[in-house]
Every structure is written in structure tokens, then in C-alpha cells.
Amino acid sequence: MKKIEHLGIAVKNLEESNALFERLLGVAPYKKEKVVSERVVTSFFKNGPNKIELLASTDPNGPIAKFLKKKGEGIHHVAFEVEDIFAEIDRLKKEGFTILNEKPKKGADNKLVAFVHPKTANGVLVELCQEIRA
Ligand SMILES: CC[C@H](C(=O)O)C(=O)SCCNC(=O)CCNC(=O)[C@H](O)C(C)(C)COP(=O)(O)OP(=O)(O)OC[C@H]1O[C@@H](n2cnc3c(N)ncnc32)[C@H](O)[C@@H]1OP(=O)(O)O
Numbered sequence: 259m260k261k262i263e264h265l266g267i268a269v270k271n272l273e274e275s276n277a278l279f280e281r282l283l284g285v286a287p288y289k290k291e292k293v294v295s296e297r298v299v300t301s302f303f304k305n306g307p308n309k310i311e312l313l314a315s316t317d318p319n320g321p322i323a324k325f326l327k328k329k330g331e332g333i334h335h336v337a338f339e340v341e342d343i344f345a346e347i348d349r350l351k352k353e354g355f356t357i358l359n360e361k362p363k364k365g366a367d368n369k370l371v372a373f374v375h376p377k378t379a380n381g382v383l384v385e386l387c388q389e390i391r392a
């Protein structure tokens with residue numbers, strides 16, 4: 259794994275949170291994207307090397323809605339940049355981590371993504387992100 263690619267934050271209302279994070283970070287979101295497979299709408303902020311992803315639910319039965327119901331708004335996941343997501347999944351499986359989707363899926367921001375179950379990562383939902391190369 260390389261650097262932290264982004265921090266995912268679950269929010270109830272994306273427009274309200276976009277305005278709050280714009281005040282907080284001093285930058286406007288550079289991208290807004292609907293990720294149908296994850297039943298979320300996201301917005302991305304970049305301030306220097308850091309990237310923040312705000313996620314709001316589009317489905318009351320989706321992962322973000324369930325998280326909000328259970329834990330309320332807050333940090334949802336940490337995403338790491340990986341060079342080769344297939345090799346990283348293999349490595350993590352051998353290390354005993356539970357991978358939630360062994361077949362990487364198309365995520366937001368032009369990435370292939372996979373997730374490590376939080377129950378096998380000290381309570382942290384970890385996302386693996388590989389840039390989709392042309
Ligand atoms: C990919 C697009 C975008 C991107 O960056 O490109 C995204 O980041 S999309 C992000 C949204 N998608 C996902 O999160 C997909 C992976 N998540 C899942 O598969 C589920 O949310 C899962 C398995 C983590 C939890 O599923 P569910 O909520 O149905 O199960 P439980 O409520 O029973 O939770 C099991 C257990 O895990 C704890 N939990 C749940 N979510 C989190 C979390 N985000 N961080 C830490 N822990 C979490 C939950 O509290 C339960 O623990 P327990 O001790 O039993 O209460």
C-alpha cells in the first residue's frame with residue numbers, strides 16, 4: 259500500500275456538508291459523482307496532498323444509510339492507494355484479512371476499489387484504490 263488516497267466521511271445531506279467543508283477547508287469540491295453501485299453520491303475536496311470524500315446515501319438500505327443509522331455522521335473509511343489491487347487483495351487474504359469484494363469494482367474518481375472488512379482491521383473500514391490507467 260502506498261499513501262492514504264482519501265478519507266471517506268458519511269454525511270446526511272451532501273449539499274449542506276459541501277458548504278460546511280468548503281468553509282472548513284477553504285476550497286470548493288473539485289468533483290461530484292454518483293456511484294450507483296454503492297448507492298451513494300459523493301463530493302471530493304483536495305487541499306494540498308489531502309483528499310476528502312463526502313458520501314451521502316441514495317438508498318435507505320445502502321451502506322451509508324446503514325452506517326448513519328448505526329453510528330451517525332463521521333469518518334466512514336480510509337482509502338489507500340495501491341499499485342496493483344489484485345496483488346494487494348491476494349496479499350491481504352494471505353495475511354488473514356477479509357476482503358468484502360474480491361473482484362475489484364469501479365469506484366468514484368476513476369478508481370478500481372475493494373474493501374477490507376472492518377472487523378478484521380481493528381474496526382476500520384479500509385478501501386483499496388487503484389487508478390484506472392488508460
Ligand atoms: C466505491 C465508491 C466510493 C469510492 O471511494 O470510490 C466509496 O468509498 S463508496 C463507500 C460505501 N461503500 C462501502 O462501504 C462498501 C463496503 N462496505 C460494506 O460492505 C458494508 O458497509 C460493511 C460490510 C462494512 C458493513 O455492512 P453492514 O452495515 O450491513 O453490516 P453491519 O451493520 O452488521 O456491520 C458489521 C460490523 O461492522 C461495523 N461497521 C459497519 N460499517 C463500518 C465502518 N464504515 N467502519 C467501521 N465499522 C463498521 C458495524 O458496526 C458492525 O460491527 P458491530 O461491532 O457488530 O456493531
Ligand SMILES: [Co+2]
Pocket residue numbers: 264266311335337385
Ligand atoms: Co471511498
